[in-house]
Structures are given as C-alpha cells and as structure tokens.
Amino acid sequence: MPTSTCSARPSAGTRPLPTIVWVHGGAWVSGHRRDVANYARVLAGQGFTVVAVGYSIAPGQGYPVPVRQVNTALGYLVREAARLGVDPARLVLAGDSAGAHIVAQVANAVAVPSYAKAVGLTPVIAREQLRGLLLHCGAYDAAQAKLDGAFGGFLRTVFWSYSGSKDFQSAPAFETASVRRYVTEAFPPSFITAGNGDPLEGQSRSMAETLVAKGVQVDSLFFLADQTPALPHEYQFNLDDAPGRLALERSLEFLRRVTAP
Secondary structure (H helix, E strand, O other): OOOEEEEEOOOOOOOOEEEEEEEOOOOOOOOOHHHHHHHHHHHHOOOOEEEEEEOOOOOOOOOOHHHHHHHHHHHHHHHOHHHHOEEEEEEEEEEEOHHHHHHHHHHHHHHOHHHHHHHOOOOOOOHHHEEEEEEEOOOOOHHHOOOOOOOHHHHHHHHHHHHOOOOHHHOHHHHHHOHHHHOOOOOOOEEEEOOOOOOOHHHHHHHHHHHHHHOOOEEEEOOOOOOOOOOOOOHHHOOOOHHHHHHHHHHHHHHHHHOOO
C-alpha cells in the first residue's frame, strides 16, 4: 500500500500543536494506521496533533522501504503544517512494535548523517525539530532476536520476509536495520517501555541501556519479572488495566516535557 496518513487533534482551536507522528506495528508484515486510531484520539485529547502513518508491508515491500516512506511522510506534514495543525518545530516520533523500530531508524538518520547515508535516506527535518521518541515494545537489533522457544518460528518468518534473506542476521543489506548498534549521543530523548511477558522485552531494555550509556535522555518503564499476570506484547494499548494506564500517564509526562516551548 502507498504511504498514507490520518490525523486527530483537539476539537477546539486552530493553532499549531506539538505533533506526535505514530507508526503502527504488525511485525513489518501486517497492520494498518487504523489500528492506532483510538489511542491517537486519546493522545489528541491531551493537547496534541496526532498523525498515524501507513507504510508498505512485507513481503510486497521490504527493508528499508518503510523507513524511507515515513521520512517522506514527515516531509508532507511539514509542508502542510498550517493546514493540519502541526507545529513543525515540536515533532515527536512514536511507534509500537515494528513501528518503534522504524521510527528509531528515522530518528537516528535525522541525528547521524553517516547513518542516513547508509540507509539511503535524506532526512526532511532537522534534528532540532525532533523533540523526542515514544518507543513501545520494539525490536532494535536483529542479533538479539530469540529464534528458539515459542516465538522463534514466527520471528524467523517475519525477519526473513522483511529483510529478504533467510540468513537475516548476517545479511549485509540488513545490517543497518540493527539501529541499536548505530545510535550516538545525538539520538533524541526517548520514552521506552515493554511488558515483562513480551518476547521483545530484552530488546527494549538493551536499547534503553545503550542510549543511557551514550548520554541520551531516557525515561523507561519496565516491570518486575514476577509481575502477574505477565504483561504481553503491546500491553500499553489495554487502558482497562493499571499497567496500560500507567504507560499512558508516563508517556504523557514525557511528551509534555519534551514538547514544552
């Protein structure tokens, strides 16, 4: 499918607002921007313009097409900022699961010119426009993929589909997808979370630790290993339970801090 966007913002007022650009999950092989529509409305109700971005999915299109498409979408939002109620000086990239991986790559390309060149991307925004990232339940390093256990077969399949290589962990063309290995101190401030029952929790913890070691401002939300019931992948979307509400509260605290004038 072509790159596409849909947006939500508070009903009152027309002034540009700090803007969250959300990229949906789906293991790179499924999902749609509509999947985050309700969550986008919740965030918009707190004083943000929220834009959900679509991208082409594998195997129809593989890596790094979605990364380049999200960058293109940012260019559209900046050009149409006045009409859409977007403040182009206060942008936050957000994503869940595969979407978190995609926005982490876009952000690193904005921050690190050598990485942008390696991915084949010309950033359309400057680093100072990108105030922060929300990274929910993402994967950031192919070498850390747990290819055994209950989810091993699934992970092998989706990484193969997205990378175009069965041996994705050593495929040269997929190396830059392991964005955790390329981050620098220029990476934007980030809020990172994952549930204790999420097979990708280790990826989120490692990303947070790596960024902190680089001197990046990181706000993280993780849970004890014996948290019961265990919090599954994408736990943050369940606002009926306390952990999901806590993730929303912490996300909003982070958003207000990094988008303050």
